Amino acid sequence: MAQAPSQSxxxxxxIIAPGHSFGTITDKIGSIVQARRTPKRWWTGFLIGFTLxxxxxxxxxxxxxxxxxxxxxNAPVGWGFDIVNFVWWIGIGHAGTLISAILLLLRQRWRxxxxxxxxxxxxxxVACAGLYPLFHMGRPWFFYxxxxxxxxxxxxxxxxxxxxxxxxxxxxxxTVSLLFWFIGLIPDMATLRDRSKWWIGRVFYGILAMGWRxxxxxxxxxxxxxxxxxxxxxPLVVSxxxxxxxxFAVSIVPGWHVTIFPPYFVAGAIYSGFAMVLxxxxxxxxxxxxxxxxxxxxxxxMARIMLTTGLMVAYGYGIELFMAWYSGNVYEKGLIANRxxxxxxxxxxxxxxxxxxxxxxxxxxxxRYSPWTLFVLSLIVNLGMWLERYxxxxxxxxxxxxxxxxxxxxxxxxDWSMYLGTIGLFFACLFLFIRFLPVISIFEMxxxxxxxxxxxxxxAKP
Amino acid sequence: MPxxxxxxxxxxxxxxxxGSVFLLAGLGLAAALYARSGYVTNAGLAREQPIPFxxxxxxxxxxxxxxxxxxxxxxxxxxGIPPTKTCMNCHTQIWQGSEMLAAVRESYRTDESIPWQRIxxxxxxxxxxxxxxxxxxxxxxTCHGRVDQMPLIWQEKSLLMEWCLDCHRQPEKYxxxxxxxxxxxxxxxxxxxxxxxxxxxxxxxxxxxNACHR
Numbered sequence: 001m002a003q004a005p006s007q008s009x010x011x012x013x014x015i016i017a018p019g020h021s022f023g024t025i026t027d028k029i030g031s032i033v034q035a036r037r038t039p040k041r042w043w044t045g046f047l048i049g050f051t052l053x054x055x056x057x058x059x060x061x062x063x064x065x066x067x068x069x070x071x072x073x074n075a076p077v078g079w080g081f082d083i084v085n086f087v088w089w090i091g092i093g094h095a096g097t098l099i100s101a102i103l104l105l106l107r108q109r110w111r112x113x114x115x116x117x118x119x120x121x122x123x124x125x126v127a128c129a130g131l132y133p134l135f136h137m138g139r140p141w142f143f144y145x146x147x148x149x150x151x152x153x154x155x156x157x158x159x160x161x162x163x164x165x166x167x168x169x170x171x172x173x174x175t176v177s178l179l180f181w182f183i184g185l186i187p188d189m190a191t192l193r194d195r196s197k198w199w200i201g202r203v204f205y206g207i208l209a210m211g212w213r214x215x216x217x218x219x220x221x222x223x224x225x226x227x228x229x230x231x232x233x234x235p236l237v238v239s240x241x242x243x244x245x246x247x248f249a250v251s252i253v254p255g256w257h258v259t260i261f262p263p264y265f266v267a268g269a270i271y272s273g274f275a276m277v278l279x280x281x282x283x284x285x286x287x288x289x290x291x292x293x294x295x296x297x298x299x300x301x302m303a304r305i306m307l308t309t310g311l312m313v314a315y316g317y318g319i320e321l322f323m324a325w326y327s328g329n330v331y332e333k334g335l336i337a338n339r340x341x342x343x344x345x346x347x348x349x350x351x352x353x354x355x356x357x358x359x360x361x362x363x364x365x366x367x368r369y370s371p372w373t374l375f376v377l378s379l380i381v382n383l384g385m386w387l388e389r390y391x392x393x394x395x396x397x398x399x400x401x402x403x404x405x406x407x408x409x410x411x412x413x414x415d416w417s418m419y420l421g422t423i424g425l426f427f428a429c430l431f432l433f434i435r436f437l438p439v440i441s442i443f444e445m446x447x448x449x450x451x452x453x454x455x456x457x458x459x460a461k462p
Numbered sequence: 463m464p465x466x467x468x469x470x471x472x473x474x475x476x477x478x479x480x481g482s483v484f485l486l487a488g489l490g491l492a493a494a495l496y497a498r499s500g501y502v503t504n505a506g507l508a509r510e511q512p513i514p515f516x517x518x519x520x521x522x523x524x525x526x527x528x529x530x531x532x533x534x535x536x537x538x539x540x541x542g543i544p545p546t547k548t549c550m551n552c553h554t555q556i557w558q559g560s561e562m563l564a565a566v567r568e569s570y571r572t573d574e575s576i577p578w579q580r581i582x583x584x585x586x587x588x589x590x591x592x593x594x595x596x597x598x599x600x601x602x603x604t605c606h607g608r609v610d611q612m613p614l615i616w617q618e619k620s621l622l623m624e625w626c627l628d629c630h631r632q633p634e635k636y637x638x639x640x641x642x643x644x645x646x647x648x649x650x651x652x653x654x655x656x657x658x659x660x661x662x663x664x665x666x667x668x669x670x671x672n673a674c675h676r
Contacts, residue, residue, distance in 0.1 A: 149490075152497050154624035193466070206466045210475070 015110040016448045017292035025293075025445045029438050030195055032288050038435065041287055046431035052424020059417045060135060068138050070414040077397045077409035082136040083247075084389040085419055088272070089129035089426075090170065090244055091265075091385060093177070094237060095273025096122025100180055101233035104226075110301055112444040113293040117284065117433070118277050119181040124429040125276070126174045128422040133166070135418075162246040169243035173236050180229045186212050187222065187443045241269040248392065254335040255396030258323070264316030268385060271309035271355075274302050275381035280430070282375040284439065293440055300368045306381065307362040313388075314356040331401060343408065344395045347387055354384025498620060508616040509579045513565050515614075521646070522610040528602055528644050539591040543578060546570045581617050582606075589676045598663050599637045600629075603646050610646045626674070630667040634660045 063070060073080045096118040103111035134140045146167045148157055157164045190212035193205035212218055245265035248256035278299065285294040324336040339348050358380045361367045368374065399406045411419075433439070446452055500506045520526050529535060531544035546569040553563055569576045584590055595605075602609065607618025619625055629636050634656030640663075642648040650656070659665070668674075 152622040154627045
């Protein structure tokens with residue numbers, strides 16, 4: 001095994017530690033998957049996730065037996081935790097697609113070491129998100145009524161409903177993300193197949209590698225397919241959360257009927273997505289000593305994106321306040337007053353503290369280069385984005401046009417257990433992914449090395 | 463390094479990937495056919511009745527009008543199941559000793575209804591009214607089939623919602639003159655009759671959800 005270089009040589013702006021060769025990269029990433037012993041820290045993390053996932057199954061079982069009455073949803077607040085969490089999870093997924101598609105097309109080479117697990121994060125987040133509308137239906141076994149198929153009722157879905165657009169946006173997103181992730185994995189699957197010491201590993205990775213031999217034709221087709229998928233996935237970064245925002249913006253509820261919602265939701269999605277990537281990347285690189293590949297420079301770049309999108313989101317909050325005043329609409333003004341001084345005002349102030357005030361620390365380079373400060377900040381932003389959806393959904397719904405129909409909302413124990421349960425599902429899947437699939441793209445990391453850029457003598461050096 | 467997979471896996475993987483498309487399409491088709499089959503809709507299923515009453519005999523061979531028994535079909539939502547007294551109008555005079563009709567006489571004596579098995583069942587969530595359909599020129603045979611040829615009654619059509627909508631979307635294909643409602647063998651001669659009758663009867667067939675799901 002080639003000698004791995006020491007970390008001290010790493011300089012600012014470098015996206016891979018110097019001294020690595022093709023062999024050391026392959027060894028380092030491959031050994032996470034092919035280690036004989038599973039580290040204790042992995043087991044701890046996985047078991048916590050698994051336990052919470054069991055809580056999810058318990059909640060779903062109870063939900064199916066007793067109906068969605070076990071949740072806190074009530075007459076004015078028909079959408080509660082279920083939609084808050086749906087939007088939260090879907091938003092988190094967006095960073096994965098942005099990193100894998102848009103940064104690829106923009107030739108941001110630093111994406112290489114984070115795209116694989118960011119894409120996995122996207123998939124698991126979309127899976128968690130999908131559970132909420134599914135079980136909010138009450139009779140989830142009829143979910144296929146949402147799809148246009150030749151049914152015996154001769155009914156077509158209601159195309160004028162944004163909820164139907166949502167079904168298509170999210171399923172397209174899940175499909176394209178899965179394909180993108182899988183195609184990107186194929187060359188690495190072949191590497192693991194060839195390195196595997198056990199028969200079972202060779203067969204498992206062999207099937208996933210789909211006969212990859214690394215021939216020039218294979219590479220040519222791979223590059224074409226990957227680029228095409230990146231092109232397909234790029235509009236999805238913008239479209240999915242736009243459609244999610246239509247769920248609200250197309251309605252006439254004060255606080256929802258806002259034209260800024262689509263861009264503001266997309267910015268929020270990328271904001272929370274990068275926060276989640278940081279939440280995962282910082283412990284991950286510590287746990288497997290991957291500082292060579294996920295360098296402080298990576299964290300810095302991600303923090304900058306977080307700061308940018310955070311400012312966009314802050315602009316969105318400002319515009320909401322401004323427009324309520326500027327429109328002169330009594331209901332809009334009433335809604336904002338309710339947000340600022342109503343019974344849920346502390347949610348709003350906490351949201352501003354988490355999403356607008358705290359991230360201003362990212363202006364400082366010291367903060368951006370301090371992984372654990374970044375980690376805490378990323379958790380705060382995740383919390384803030386959850387609060388944002390809570391404020392948008394609950395505060396807008398609980399007091400609408402008719403004071404006689406006003407009410408209050410709070411999540412029940414089962415709401416919380418479902419939320420914790422999806423977090424468990426997310427982390428259980430993530431830990432399985434870390435153990436069985438290469439968490440960083442091996443072959444793309446190799447291309448970062450100088451020896452990957454071979455030039456003929458006639459060709460000018462870059 | 464030895465080969466992990468046998469050469470046959472090349473073919474196998476190709477066949478399974480392309481085959482899965484056809485497999486899924488086939489499963490979808492099977493599900494669509496199953497949902498419309500008599501196994502699900504009960505169409506074509508003749509149930510055993512407490513008395514083997516034959517519409518074929520009474521309608522076709524004896525010529526009794528539908529309304530003799532189903533008295534409220536023109537005026538109410540429910541066409542009406544005749545009381546035992548209707549049977550006994552004739553059967554006090556003919557076949558009064560028949561073994562087959564013992565249950566009818568028993569019902570007449572004890573004043574207990576004959577437990578007929580219902581054939582045409584709509585969901586509780588469906589509102590249906592016979593009288594409006596009769597008034598707007600929809601014949602019995604259009605929905606119930608050739609009842610005059612059924613020894614035991616069965617459900618002729620699927621009663622699926624797509625079947626309701628088929629007529630509600632194009633009533634001109636099924637409408638007939640009002641004096642032909644109870645005719646089991648009416649055949650349209652004038653091809654423009656449908657459009658003419660839709661206009662004449664002012665047929666505005668409802669297609670909103672709450673027309674039937676009230």
